[in-house]
Amino acid sequence: MNCSLRFCGSVTMALAMGAGVCAAAQAADPESGPASPAELARPDDTLAGSDKLLLTGGVSQLEGAAGGGLTPWAVIGGYGTRDQIGANAFLTRVGVQDYHLDGAGALIGFLDRIELSIARQRFDTEDVGAALGLGRGYSFTQTIIGLKVKLAGDAVLEQDRWLPQVSVGAQFKRNDRGDLLRAIGAKDDHGVDFYVSATKLYLSQSVLANLTLRFTRANQIGLLGFGGDRNDSYRPQLEGSVAWLLSRKLAIGAEYRMKPDNLGIAAEDDWFDAFIAWAPSKHVSLTLAYADLGNIVIKDRQRGLYASLQVGF
Amino acid sequence: MNPMQELAARLALAILTLLASASPALADENPAPSDPSLLPVFEQFGGKPGIDALMEDFMVKLIEDPRTRNYFAEADQTHIKAMLAEQFCVILGGPCTYTGKGMREAHAKLVINQGGFNALVEDLQRAMDMHDIPFRAQNRLLAVLAPMHREVITEP
Structure with a gap:
């Protein structure tokens, strides 16, 4: 995958941050728990763990949260259970006809309750940049800090209850191209998306469903800034994912992400994808998708391959 | 509504319908709720003999796994295997008594x-794989076992 030094730097930093937290957490957990009623039968008290079931932490979505490829899910990322801390890092590339997008990031899941994520995105305009007088390969870049908190439910274990796992989250986004964004009609170079997600695994059907409601002012998820001449207020956007589990290691599915259309000079469409996710182990997963991103700035029908590699523990 | 919004609304409705049609609540604390509709799954497990054979390899895996070993190594494994086999048999609609x-x-x-x-x-999943029990059949059983986490997990 195409990975600039800058991207790798941010991943390494985030990973180091995660490892530091885990080391600190372990250090703060001396073996001084209450005496066990069954001396032989004690769970492993190590906090850095990976006892969540395979693929039930989702994969890293485009903006760094655990979810599908395009949309966050209510699951907390990483393989940590309610007694553990999990973490992973990802590299994603989306290549469509006239553009490509590189993303990298990492997340930490605390006690299957709170998820912190960071992602860096670089949107390369290739020849379109030259056509617009920006220069060939002109790139928009942004950084996204994500926070997600599980409120209720358990997507996997509560098979006899209808309640899905429900989480709320926020994605704090800052774009580096403020001057140009204002020139194309965006109101801000930074913004916050808020979302609520409901995710449920229907084990009897081997199907996972997710529904996310996002409130956002972002143009093309923030790569083209926030707010615009046509609309500058928060609008609710619906996102959905359905996945069919083919085996413990393999799932296929489809996603939809509704998007606002705030900029007069750059019409924006909703996004779709069809994906396959493969997790040969808890340490690595690979997601491939065919994505339809619609119109982006001056180019219509942007379709192509989405590839994402995730590593973690 | 544009066509995309309409599609989104339909998708939302479909998912909400799916959420609403979740399986009915399990009888409280019944360790072996029998479901006759799972009888085809019982056959996919190879009936009671298939479940008995599965238990042999399941126990081997539990003893091999450092995370579960200590719960089973010193226990009456023969009894546990027999009880689990009865439990699975009843859950899958088989002619057993728990x-x-x-x-x-x-x-x-x-x-x-x-x-x-x-x-x-x-x-259990690895043992079921070893016995070539289809993935979807495995999940039908696991869907009944999963809610037992509320009674099995003793450390909140």
């Missing part, structure tokens, strides 16, 4: 966290 304890009572003296519970699920 003579074991309730899940809460059976695990009350053990310290079991979610990691331990999930570890057992993984070992």
Whole structure:
């Protein structure tokens, strides 16, 4: 995958941050728990763990949260259970006809309750940049800090209850191209998306469903800034994912992400994808998708391959 | 509404309908709720002999797994295998009677966290793979076992 030094730097930093937290957490957990009623039968008290079931932490979505490829899910990322801390890092590339997008990031899941994520995105305009007088390969870049908190439910274990796992989250986004964004009609170079997600695994059907409601002012998820001449207020956007589990290691599915259309000079469409996710182990997963991103700035029908590699523990 | 919004609304409705049609609540604390509609799954497990054979390899995996070993190594493995086989047989609609304890009572003296519970699920999945039990059939059984986490996990 195409990975600039800058991207790798941010991943390494985030990973180091995660490892530091885990080391600190372990250090703060001396073996001084209450005496066990069954001396032989004690769970492993190590906090850095990976006892969540395979693929039930989702994969890293485009903006760094655990979810599908395009949309966050209510699951907390990483393989940590309610007694553990999990973490992973990802590299994603989306290549469509006239553009490509590189993303990298990492997340930490605390006690299957709170998820912190960071992602860096670089949107390369290739020849379109030259056509617009920006220069060939002109790139928009942004950084996204994500926070997600599980409120209720358990997507996997509560098979006899209808309640899905429900989480709320926020994605704090800052774009580096403020001057140009204002020139194309965006109101801000930074913004916050808020979302609520409901995710449920229907084990009897081997199907996972997710529904996310996002409130956002972002143009093309923030790569083209926030707010615009046509609309500058928060609008609710619906996102959905359905996945069919083919085996413990393999799932296929489809996603939809509704998007606002705030900029007069750059019409924006909703996004779709069809994906396959493969997790040969808890340490690595690979997601491939065919994505339809619609119109982006001056180019219509942007379709192509989405590839994402995730590593973690 | 534009066509995309309409599609989104339909998708939302479809998912909400799916959410609303979730399976009915399990009878409280029944360790072996029998579901005759799972009889085809019982056949996919190879009936009671298939379940008995599965238990042999399941126990081997539980002893091999450092996360579950200590719960089973010193226990009466023959009894546990027999009780689990009865339990699975009844759940899958088979002609058996469960003579074991309730899940809460059976695990009350053990310290079991979610990691331990999930570890057992993984070992069961591996054992079912070994016995070529189809993935979807495995999930039908696991869907009934999963809610037992509320009684099996003793460490909140």
